[in-house]
Amino acid sequence: MYHAVAHRPARAVRGLSVAPEAFAAQMMVLAEYRCTPLTTAALAEAWRTGKPLPERPVLVTFDDGYEGVHRHALPVLAEHGFPATLFVSTGWLRSPHGTGGALDTMLDWDQVRELAAAGTEIGGHTHTHPQLDQVDDARLRYEAEHCREIVAGELGSAPVSFAYPYGYSDRRVRQAVRAAGYAQALAVGNACARRAQGPYALRRVTVRRSTTVDEFRRLVRGRALGRLFARDRALTKGYAVVRRARRAVTSARRLGA
Secondary structure (H helix, E strand, O other), X not given: OEOOEOOOOOHHHOOOOEOHHHHHHHHXXXXXXXXXXXXHHHHHHHHHHOOOOOOOEEEOEEEEOEOHHHHHHHHHHHHHOOOOEEEEOOOXXXXXXXXXXXXXXXXXXXXXXXXXXXXXEEEXXXXXXXXXXXXXXXXXXXXXXXXXHHHHHHHOOOOOEEEOHHHOOOHHHHHHHHHOOOOEEEEEEXXXXXXXXXXXXXXXXXXXXXXXXXXXXXXXHOOOHHHHOHHHHXXXXXXXXXXXXXXXXXXXXXXXX
């Protein structure tokens, strides 16, 4: 899971960004290991139908829609012939649909179309990038459906894959994403994706600016993930408790209003 690819990202996204040269080195690792990148839709279809996967399958995904995905990542992906999946927050992109709130320079729709033409699957990532498990049902439907409508209008076909902002989801969120028309969705979890996780809770590993090439090699091999992401997993468990409590308080207030 990538976010921004940039030499000088905004402070708000720096930790989850990667330098262009680091991204190039990481894609070289995939090539050296003879990995076969797939789109999210292709992976899900194979698992859904029983179709065999290629040797060493891997997903390369980008969240949000930062401009550096086109400027820096696309040439590297094209050099290797690697497909990828870009999950766009439609209200953050530079367009008449924009709502503000983006953390750095974002793609415009011409760039998104160029990415799609080059083999990048375009998926949904909501309209305004909220924490979906903390919004009410109407807002949840709007975020999933409006994002899908905008992508369909701009690209001519509706997205079939979705990624949860911040990785947060629960049963209610997953059901809403499915009802909106998405066939599969990605979380975070910092673990390898497995068929048993189900099509709406597939996990990914986070690549950061601090990720070294040696660490990336371990990520690709699926080794030492527990150790590499021990802090992330501990925080995730703590956040889950807090988020459930917040959701319960919000629901109680709404019922009492």
